Amino acid sequence: MPLPVALSLVDVTVSYGARVALDRVSLDVRRGEIVGLLGPNGSGKSSTLAVAAGVLDPAEGSVTVEGRARAADPAAFALRVGLVPQEPAVYDELTAFDNLTLFGELYGLAGADLRRRICRVLSRVKLSDRAGHRVSTFSGGLKQRLNLAAALLHDPPVLLLDEPTAALDPASRDTLFADLTRLRDDGHAVLLTTHHVDEAEGGCDRVAVLEAGRLVACGPPSELLRAKPNDRAVLYGHLRTRPPKYLERAIRRRLGTGARLEITGRRLRLSAGTSEELGRALATLLAEGVELEAYRTPAGAVERALRSGGCGVGGGE
Amino acid sequence: MSNLSLTLALARKDWRLFWADRRAALMGFVVPVVLASAFGTIFHRPRTDATATLPVVVVIEDAGPFTRQVGDELLNSPRLEAKEASRAEAEAAVAERKAVAVVLPIGFERLKAWQPGSTDPRPELLLLHHPNAGAERQWAEGVVSEVVMKRVAREAFGATDGESAPPFKVEAATVSPHPRTQFNSYSHSFCGMTLQYLLFWGMESGLLLLRERRRGVWIRVRAAAVPLSCVIAGKALATAFVALLQVLVTFGVGYAAFGVTVDGSVVGFVLLAIAACGLAAATGLLVAAVGGTEARARSASILLILAVSMLGGLWVPAFLLPSWARDVSLALPTTWAMRGLEAVTWQSGGLTATLPSIAAVAGFALALLAVAALRLKLAERAVRAGKG
Numbered sequence: 001m002p003l004p005v006a007l008s009l010v011d012v013t014v015s016y017g018a019r020v021a022l023d024r025v026s027l028d029v030r031r032g033e034i035v036g037l038l039g040p041n042g043s044g045k046s047s048t049l050a051v052a053a054g055v056l057d058p059a060e061g062s063v064t065v066e067g068r069a070r071a072a073d074p075a076a077f078a079l080r081v082g083l084v085p086q087e088p089a090v091y092d093e094l095t096a097f098d099n100l101t102l103f104g105e106l107y108g109l110a111g112a113d114l115r116r117r118i119c120r121v122l123s124r125v126k127l128s129d130r131a132g133h134r135v136s137t138f139s140g141g142l143k144q145r146l147n148l149a150a151a152l153l154h155d156p157p158v159l160l161l162d163e164p165t166a167a168l169d170p171a172s173r174d175t176l177f178a179d180l181t182r183l184r185d186d187g188h189a190v191l192l193t194t195h196h197v198d199e200a201e202g203g204c205d206r207v208a209v210l211e212a213g214r215l216v217a218c219g220p221p222s223e224l225l226r227a228k229p230n231d232r233a234v235l236y237g238h239l240r241t242r243p244p245k246y247l248e249r250a251i252r253r254r255l256g257t258g259a260r261l262e263i264t265g266r267r268l269r270l271s272a273g274t275s276e277e278l279g280r281a282l283a284t285l286l287a288e289g290v291e292l293e294a295y296r297t298p299a300g301a302v303e304r305a306l307r308s309g310g311c312g313v314g315g316g317e
Numbered sequence: 318m319s320n321l322s323l324t325l326a327l328a329r330k331d332w333r334l335f336w337a338d339r340r341a342a343l344m345g346f347v348v349p350v351v352l353a354s355a356f357g358t359i360f361h362r363p364r365t366d367a368t369a370t371l372p373v374v375v376v377i378e379d380a381g382p383f384t385r386q387v388g389d390e391l392l393n394s395p396r397l398e399a400k401e402a403s404r405a406e407a408e409a410a411v412a413e414r415k416a417v418a419v420v421l422p423i424g425f426e427r428l429k430a431w432q433p434g435s436t437d438p439r440p441e442l443l444l445l446h447h448p449n450a451g452a453e454r455q456w457a458e459g460v461v462s463e464v465v466m467k468r469v470a471r472e473a474f475g476a477t478d479g480e481s482a483p484p485f486k487v488e489a490a491t492v493s494p495h496p497r498t499q500f501n502s503y504s505h506s507f508c509g510m511t512l513q514y515l516l517f518w519g520m521e522s523g524l525l526l527l528r529e530r531r532r533g534v535w536i537r538v539r540a541a542a543v544p545l546s547c548v549i550a551g552k553a554l555a556t557a558f559v560a561l562l563q564v565l566v567t568f569g570v571g572y573a574a575f576g577v578t579v580d581g582s583v584v585g586f587v588l589l590a591i592a593a594c595g596l597a598a599a600t601g602l603l604v605a606a607v608g609g610t611e612a613r614a615r616s617a618s619i620l621l622i623l624a625v626s627m628l629g630g631l632w633v634p635a636f637l638l639p640s641w642a643r644d645v646s647l648a649l650p651t652t653w654a655m656r657g658l659e660a661v662t663w664q665s666g667g668l669t670a671t672l673p674s675i676a677a678v679a680g681f682a683l684a685l686l687a688v689a690a691l692r693l694k695l696a697e698r699a700v701r702a703g704k705g
Contacts, residue, residue, distance in 0.1 A: 089537050106541040
């Protein structure tokens with residue numbers, strides 16, 4: 001039997017002046033599931049999270065958390081939502097403990113209960129030994145873990161994470177998804193945004209695809225990522241190190257016109273007309289000394305939405 | 318959670334952020350003390366009953382005995398610090414503003430034969446002075462006139478020293494609104510620099526709020542549904558508390574090192590200090606509310622704070638300002654704060670004398686706070702509606 005709906009967005013529209021960022025988006029997130037919001041930059045992922053967190057008012061539609069609307073009782077709504085912004089939203093000048101004390105106090109926690117919760121979340125994100133250290137001394141990964149801990153202090157049923165892996169290396173990314181899986185298993189409803197197909201496929205129970213403010217697909221990754229005959233074969237990978245520009249140019253020349261290579265930071269996307277061509281392109285890549293830490297080969301609606309090439313998947317859930 | 322608890326939590330956060338950079342925090346206490354000490358030393362004049370003397374160079378170009386006698390009397394005058402020199406030496410001393418030169422030129426001796434009613438051309442006496450030494454010139458002219466007229470009276474009427482003296486006695490007395498006290502440059506500078514630095518601290522606190530609102534961390538405050546009134550109250554409380562600490566430290570050092578004391582109403586001083594700290598907090602919130610970008614807010618705030626400090630008499634006493642500036646400054650909170658602080662320190666004013674200043678400063682603080690709160694409320698509403 002499915003667990004109850006924790007977060008519900010119904011026909012939510014968000015506008016920034018004349019620009020419509022979200023257009024009648026409806027989405028439910030149940031307790032015990034991780035839903036990934038997938039889409040290219042500007043598709044409305046962050047706006048969805050902001051409106052779900054109650055920091056942005058929808059122009060139309062409604063947002064409820066466990067049946068409560070923010071307008072009716074802002075404090076009760078806030079207590080049920082934990083937000084993890086993309087940039088670590090913590091004070092660098094303060095210690096991890098002082099940061100958590102402040103954020104706990106903002107949710108009405110105090111005294112021994114607050115201290116106990118701080119110890120618990122620090123232990124959960126494996127930062128207990130850094131409690132008294134200033135955040136300015138933390139690495140990006142440690143800051144992101146503290147960022148998550150701050151959202152967990154008041155034990156909200158709904159967790160919202162805005163591109164939580166944007167600044168993480170592959171190891172930290174895996175650790176984060178392991179944390180999220182544990183939270184999911186504890187009954188939290190998790191909604192996260194990403195524009196990386198591999199994260200959506202590997203870490204989420206359901207994937208909602210946004211395109212230009214519209215929800216164009218939603219379902220289990222196994223369905224959405226299934227290839228269709230007319231899809232191009234695609235491979236997503238993580239590079240061990242980014243190759244120099246001259247090598248990139250040389251590889252592109254060797255790949256010819258049939259295959260296409262895109263490298264952003266240490267992320268790689270390789271596509272070709274058929275699986276065979278993709279296999280040959282990958283062999284060329286490896287022969288040039290490019291080292292991959294990991295790769296996946298998704299396709300289907302998600303891939304089409306990410307490429308903004310249009311898709312035939314109906315909106316809504 | 319009550320709004321009071323939220324307010325205190327946010328105030329504690331600002332308190333921790335203030336002390337997070339301890340060197341910067343200490344500078345916040347050291348700088349006003351250093352500035353006040355420097356200003357106080359520059360304007361300090363030691364109390365003395367000794368008669369002041371004017372440096373004068375006497376140039377005697379006429380060789381006549383009458384001229385020589387006038388010159389000698391000038392050189393021996395107890396009101397002058399006079400010495401004889403050539404015209405070139407005299408001009409050099411005047412150019413450096415070291416002295417005023419009295420030149421008794423050739424032909425001055427004719428004055429010996431002067432009689433009342435004489436229509437003969439009058440001999441000249443030259444006074445050379447620096448362009449910025451108008452007061453010294455008038456001082457020298459007064460002394461020279463007295464010496465010359467005494468000598469002429471002796472020559473023309475055979476008057477003795479006693480007979481040629483002025484037929485009246487001059488009695489000098491000081492008249493001041495604070496008859497028992499004397500202007501204390503250190504009291505003035507510690508009042509002025511404390512007030513000025515309170516405004517700068519308010520500005521820094523406002524810039525911190527501006528930074529916070531633009532940083533991702535502020536989204537947590539919004540997500541936690543903290544009422545804006547708590548954000549404003551927390552910021553105001555923390556800013557005012559640190560400001561009060563600055564007042565205590567600055568005046569503490571002023572008392573220990575320079576004898577700056579509250580000679581008037583202590584209650585008036587405390588109330589005025591609280592009002593001034595409230596003004597600093599309101600200034601900070603206004604900076605955060607209307608500042609725009611941090612760089613723009615900083616530049617505009619510094620300009621404004623320096624202007625109101627200067628016009629409010631925080632740098633130099635207000636009586637040295639032109640009358641139009643004194644009139645304009647009545648519309649500034651710094652003027653009233655300075656008046657009040659000076660009244661309760663070196664002017665020995667009572668609580669009643671300070672009440673108008675306390676009311677004015679508190680009124681300005683509340684008005685600025687109201688404008689800031691309204692602006693912040695509108696800004697938050699715009700952000701929530703996706704228009705910010």
